[in-house]
Amino acid sequence: MGKRDDLIAQYAEDLKSKCGMTPDMDLLKKVTIACGPSIYDADACTVAASQASELETVKNNFLIKKLGLADGPHLMEGINKAIETYGKSERNKYRAVFYYLLTKHFGKDSVYG
Template sequence: MGKRDDLIAKYAEAIRSKCGIEPDMDLLTKVTIGCGPAIYSDDAETIAASDPAELERVKNSFLVKKLGLSDGPDLMPAIDAAIETWGKSDRHKYRAAIYYLLVKQLGRETVYA
């Protein structure tokens, strides 16, 4: 297995243990690949949920640009819900895993079809 496969396995295990969800591995793989080189950087691999600027980036770059959602008042609560599902106190909120939770929560799996 390559480094990306190792990371996908790590994200899948984290989703299982932290969220109690059995991830769709095909979708998780596609979401992880969509994150690009960010998954290989210790800093960019995680989301700083306490940083409002970071949450705005997630909203604008992922939800609006990647998932094609309209910017509106319902997007930030969706991010908050995904972070709550993950666990606010956990400092290792993996970007690919949070994005996966958002895709599932918002029913946007067809973006990765």
């Protein structure tokens, strides 16, 4: 198994233990691959959920550009729901897991079809 496979296994474990859900492994793999090299970068592999600027970036670059959602207050509501699901006290929110949660929340699995 390569490093990416190890990370996907780690992300799946986070979804099970911290988010209380059984991951769709095919979707998780596709979301992880779409994150590109950021999953290997110590700073970029996590989402700083306490920073408003980081959440704006997630909203603009992921929800609007990648998932094709229209801007509106429902986007930040979805982001906040993902933060709650992952656990507000959870310091390391992996980007791939966070994006997976958002993809599921907004029902945009088809983007990774």
